[in-house]
Amino acid sequence: MTDDPSRPESVPSTPSTRPEAVSLDKAAVSGAPSTNQTQEGGSSPWADAQAAAARSAAAGNGGVPLNSSQFSSSFQPQVGAVQSDVAQKKLVAGLLGIFLGSLGVHKFYLGMNQPGVIMLVCTVAGYLLFTLLAIILIGFIFLLLPAAVGLVGLIEGILYLTKSDADFQREYIVGKKAWF
Template identity: 50%
Template sequence: MSDDKNLRDDLNDMLGDAKEKANEFAKEAKESASEFAEGAKETFASGENKKILAGVLGILFGGLGIHKFILGYNKEGGILLGATLIGILLSCVGIGILFVWIPGIVGFIEGIIYLTKSDAEFYNTYQAGKKPWF
């Protein structure tokens, strides 16, 4: 009987220790997740990294230069938008098709480049380094 009682006491002690360790681990995991979420929220809420937005807009609406305006490249965005609008106006002549397709292809390629770069590389190249083309 005393062996059973000792075994039960040992098992209860081990169970208590396991519960304590699990609670400590859960608390640490919760704190880490909270810190990570806060950091991610600060990065994207403040608009520091616009990689995904610029990349998707470049792929979908590259000819309009919206992705350039998002990154703060107003002159380059205006060039793409102007070329597209001139191409639309000249499309009745036939040569305008080139003016519509070329900015679209440039925007598409830039969108793919934006999305394939790492977040840090994108930020350093296009936002901090202000590299306007490709």
């Protein structure tokens, strides 16, 4: 064995290096809670809890322990992600309303199936009636139905794009406002 104190082999294992008693400060004797108490192994409960938290954080973070700012920021809600999701939904729903509004695709995208089905049925029925009745020369009247539904989709698409993200989320995503 060498006399190098940094090597574990050179440290004698005598009872004096390992505290066996519980040390208490004056506050603990008087009945008040203390933060300086040590357990039988020589470590305090607070140090043990911190070490356990660091081990669990290191295990969940690829072996890299988190410092206090990383630890607190990892549990904060990601507000920017929610806002960008609403902005993306607003943009996609607006463009679908403008380009495929007569089919009600923007309604299906926002999860409003009943208004989407109504728009789709009106458009398809209008085109079918136009095709079937075109022979009699009155079928052109039924072209007004898909045109009107397409106009509704166009107006809704423009409304979606001009609303703020908060208004769009409140009215169309959370509130499920069906028309205009």
